[in-house]
Amino acid sequence: QTDGLLGPAAIRDLAQQLDLRPTKSLGQNFLHDANTIRRIVRTAGTTPDDVVLEVGPGLGSLTLGLLPAAAHVTAVEIDPRLAALLPRTVEERAPALAGRLTVVEADALRLTELPGPPPTALVANLPYNVAVPVLLHLLELVPTLRRALVLVQAEVAERLAAGPGTAAYGIPSVKAAWYGEVRRAGSVGRRVFWPEPNVDSGLVSLVRRPPPPGDRAATFAVVDAAFATRRKGLRAALARWAGSTADAEARLRAAGIDPATRGEQLSVTDFARLAATGDGG
């Protein structure tokens, strides 16, 4: 490949150098298909002004695709072997771009700050078992992120992008909607990964918009309560959250919500309004 992207042979080589057996619990499925990598970079709309935050660069498949398109890439990798190999891989395959890369060896879920220029876009093939918490944590931690394009398990992509009143709508949908407009941005089959995962994947894009009026933590607390018992109407589901069934009913009515409705029907703005009924009243 002329563009330095990693194909199956390069992935095999790099894994061999590290004597790497991919770890399932860390979601280590590496992209080895240049077309998919180019598609992700294109769909992300990365521009030369962008500072990209990548979580889980792994062997560098996506990183090598992002570096030519962006001003800078900050890559956060939990696995010390992979974090150590990445600068060498970039130095070898794209030496002119090596100065654009910052590698941070860390658990993305525990990050409290980032070195380097403030990221404008998150682009990542996320570790599947922590994809939603990582996405939400970074949107909260890094207010300069204007958009995100993430590759996740297909079912999670569907949940993240679901709207009120649909079967897939739930906690991830509402929380992601707090930060921005979320859409599905394409499917990715399992054959483009090594090792092959046993699920299909999907791209999800989020474009940030101002959050609804209200407090995030208070809103997320009522969202968690509302979806904890999916089959109940909100009056019953929120009894513990509000203190009693009567208090739940009063707060729902104060927010203009029918107490018999279920959480699946409410938008993030409805949840924010409901959470705010606790403010001084």
Ligand code: SAM
């Ligand atoms: N970006 C690479 C690619 O597309 O080939 C690898 C993607 S792989 C699905 C996920 C990567 O995230 C792995 O390299 C894994 O070690 C890393 N990872 C897993 N959990 C992480 C965490 N909590 N914080 C940072 N990186 C993590």
